[in-house]
Amino acid sequence: MSAAWWSGSDAAASFGQVLEVLVRTSIHERGRKGSVKGITRVVFALRRLGSRCLPACIAMLAAGHSHVRAQPFIPGTTYFGSDGYIEYHAGNTAFIVSVPHGGTLAPVSIPNRDCKDCSYGLDYRTQELAREFSARYAEVTGCSPHMVINLLHRRKLDMNRDITAATDSNAASEIYWQDYHGFIDSAKSRIMRDFGQGLFLEIHGHGHAKQRIEVGYLLRSLTLRQSDSVLNSASCIDSSAIAHLARGNRQSFTHAMLLRGEPSLGSMLARAGYPAVPSSQDPFPLPEDDYFNGGYNTLTHGSRTGGSIDAVQLELYSAIRSDGDERSAFVDSLVRIVYRFIALQYLEDGAPPCAGLSGVARLDPARTLTLYPNPARDRLHLRAPEAIASVRVYNLLGVLLLEEHDPPGGTIPIGQLPPGLYIGSIRLRDGGMLRVRFVKE
């Protein structure tokens, strides 16, 4: 194989074909617990070609990644990258969960990173939290989230940095970095095919003094302290990790509303009892506050750099990660919040929450509205998955008979309605709409 073979676009195409065959063979051989060892073999072959070729070959490998990883991964199946250090749960939802700093493996074969200004701290229990989230999400909705986990300790590899800082220039661990981002690229391709848009959600843990979730959109504290009109300016939207969503969404929410209005992830978390910044309750970090606004992955995989997959970084405080019971309660809430956020922002109205699922999800408490008693005489009680903004009651001819805003305790007085069948239209604080039928005695 001469060096000339690698130059030109034909060479890149051939390279892609070689990779494809190797990876297909490898996955085929290994069945459901697939692997991408073929890529490792190619890289070792490239290294034997000599260092002069290596940068170009690595570039081609990177370019080929999304194509290679677009091979059919089976939703609900777990795959591992080279040497088993990167784990990918193939999914069928419109979102990806990424866990770059939750790994604990520290093989002696990989040298410790030792770089100026580098961080080595483990984001304690984020891997466990993400696994519990993914399992619970599947249980509740019947859908499998895409999830990518770096199993290596951050001392060995920091998966939220560019390849040089991530590996501290250790060429032997570059393949794990390629695996991580290759799996994400593959999940993104799948989401684009299935939904045309979606969300990259990255899970971290912080040790800051204020016990609140820091929701990162690549916007600095100083920016978040600006007025809504500044946040809604084109230049601010251009620098946001949710630029795609902010430029156009089904309910015409502005960028500021998506960041800290009622429909924002921060507000949804806060309403569930988990303080978050930014949110309507806590709109921006103060100048003296520590705040993580995102990193390499939110920049690389979100829509600030183009495309229609947005990115959000969730920096979780200690209590909701470390304690098993608190973590479990938080995971329950997070499942419902992510479900609602995705359904409201990224799915067609009434669409099933994942690809390949026909009809309604097999269990969908996030959409469940409890209404009692039914029939009712004087008062109707509503318990919704979110705070209720307003309720309108129509008769079967579509005539509006009653409207209540912020009904206290979700209770609607219906004593004055004549007996009959009615339709209630309920608007939730996050923008969601629900419709119910009830009988007035």
Ligand SMILES: [Zn+2]
């Ligand atoms: Zn982290």
